[in-house]
Amino acid sequence: MHKLGLALGLLALAASLAESPPAVAQNEQFIPMLVYRTGPFSPNGVPPANGFADYYTLINERDGGINGVKLLVEECEFGYATDRGVECYERLKNKGSTGAAFFHPFSTGVTFAVTEKTVVDKIPLLTVGYGRADSKNGAVFRWNFPIMGTYWSSGDVAIQHIAKREGGFDKLKGKKITLIYHDSPAGKESIPVLEKRAKMLGFTFSTLPVTHPGIEQKATWLQVRQTNPDWILLWGWGVMNSTSIKEAVAVGFPREKMLGWWWSGAEPDVKPVAADAKGYSALAMQHSAGRFKLHDDLKKFVFDNGKSQAKWEDSGDVLYVRGLVSAMIGVEGIRMAQEKYGKKPLTGEQVRWGLENLDLTAERIKALGFEGVIGPVKLSCSDHEGTSQARVHTWDGKEWKVSSDWYSGDKALTEPLVEEISAKYATEKTITPVDCSKVE
Numbered sequence: 001m002h003k004l005g006l007a008l009g010l011l012a013l014a015a016s017l018a019e020s021p022p023a024v025a026q027n028e029q030f031i032p033m034l035v036y037r038t039g040p041f042s043p044n045g046v047p048p049a050n051g052f053a054d055y056y057t058l059i060n061e062r063d064g065g066i067n068g069v070k071l072l073v074e075e076c077e078f079g080y081a082t083d084r085g086v087e088c089y090e091r092l093k094n095k096g097s098t099g100a101a102f103f104h105p106f107s108t109g110v111t112f113a114v115t116e117k118t119v120v121d122k123i124p125l126l127t128v129g130y131g132r133a134d135s136k137n138g139a140v141f142r143w144n145f146p147i148m149g150t151y152w153s154s155g156d157v158a159i160q161h162i163a164k165r166e167g168g169f170d171k172l173k174g175k176k177i178t179l180i181y182h183d184s185p186a187g188k189e190s191i192p193v194l195e196k197r198a199k200m201l202g203f204t205f206s207t208l209p210v211t212h213p214g215i216e217q218k219a220t221w222l223q224v225r226q227t228n229p230d231w232i233l234l235w236g237w238g239v240m241n242s243t244s245i246k247e248a249v250a251v252g253f254p255r256e257k258m259l260g261w262w263w264s265g266a267e268p269d270v271k272p273v274a275a276d277a278k279g280y281s282a283l284a285m286q287h288s289a290g291r292f293k294l295h296d297d298l299k300k301f302v303f304d305n306g307k308s309q310a311k312w313e314d315s316g317d318v319l320y321v322r323g324l325v326s327a328m329i330g331v332e333g334i335r336m337a338q339e340k341y342g343k344k345p346l347t348g349e350q351v352r353w354g355l356e357n358l359d360l361t362a363e364r365i366k367a368l369g370f371e372g373v374i375g376p377v378k379l380s381c382s383d384h385e386g387t388s389q390a391r392v393h394t395w396d397g398k399e400w401k402v403s404s405d406w407y408s409g410d411k412a413l414t415e416p417l418v419e420e421i422s423a424k425y426a427t428e429k430t431i432t433p434v435d436c437s438k439v440e
Helices: 001-021 021-027 042-063 081-092 109-120 151-164 191-201 218-227 239-251 294-303 318-341 348-356 362-367 411-428
Strands: 029-033 070-077 176-182 204-210 232-236 258-260 281-284 389-395 400-402
Touching: 029 042, 029 081, 042 070, 042 294, 042 318, 070 081, 070 218, 081 109, 081 151, 151 191, 151 258, 151 281, 151 389, 151 411, 176 191, 176 218, 191 411, 204 218, 218 239, 239 258, 318 348
Parallel strands: 029 070, 176 204, 176 232, 232 258, 258 281
Antiparallel strands: 281 389, 389 400
16 A cells, blocks of 8 residues: 555656646746748748847847746748748747747738737737838737838838939929839738829829739739839849849849839849849848847857857848847847836736837947947837838849938828828727827
């Protein structure tokens, strides 16, 4: 009986241990990563995924986590397919001791698909430079954060740059500007603000959609040759971008008269075209290509220890840097939330407070090693974008060179649009906007 009792006691102990998460798991913050390292969008999906992963690794290896809370990161491959991205969201949202801190969907399609889910799940969506433009209004979209620039801001900045190249806004009257866009929620998102600018300034605006994934564009560029626009705006992603530039070469459209948004301005977009892409310009979401202070620590704690999937020579590429920037914003949101809720793993709802109170000053950006890469970003209950600054960089045949001063989205144009469209959304979804004057 004694032996039997001992055995039963050990079995009970083992069962109780099996039911209890390991102690270390109680001090880990779970961060999901939606990635597309495979498929036709992988050339543009791999670099930012590496940037995200390396920044999280750096926080663990160099700092021991965020104030002692280690980051537990898990990737979910979705191939840039919206349905698979939603599956990843559902699979990962409740992992970890407190659930997902936030999601970077890295897809506007996935952003649209899970926006309503996040209201129930109370998990922030960080859509840095993409997503729903109307979600800048945090009073309606409590869980969406289109930080550092919406598609409406990018569309307005693009027209500002073209106007400057032409000698002033008045010089755009009578010009023809054509938008070639990826036929998806992302590609369509800037159209309302571009149409408004066309009416204000008197230029002719037309659109040419490109079917996913964008490899076949012969008919599109035949139309370009026939209509002969003064400027082409390229709102593409993945293989569509380099294909568009190749087709521009084939029909003789000058690359100097092409301007991409910040998702059409990275190395995978121009390197396949090489010297023939010379003169092509794109918006830079503040940062361009190049290494900076943070890379000293990345090399020491991540690359030299064999903990990166990237090659060191690619660590200054545009999309890798964008991954670093995006990951840093999420980490700083968690850090800010810890100031209120304690230095422990936090829920998505707590992290949302941290993001909404995030204030990345110039001093803080310098301390983080991002000086010269981005400017200050300050979020609030009513403003989930924080800043709409952007520059333009131009491909010289070998590398990107910053080729403009800073622009900011014209709030007199974009804010009424944000209010109008977000109000319609609130009515459709029976949402009562939060009174931000009463929010802590």
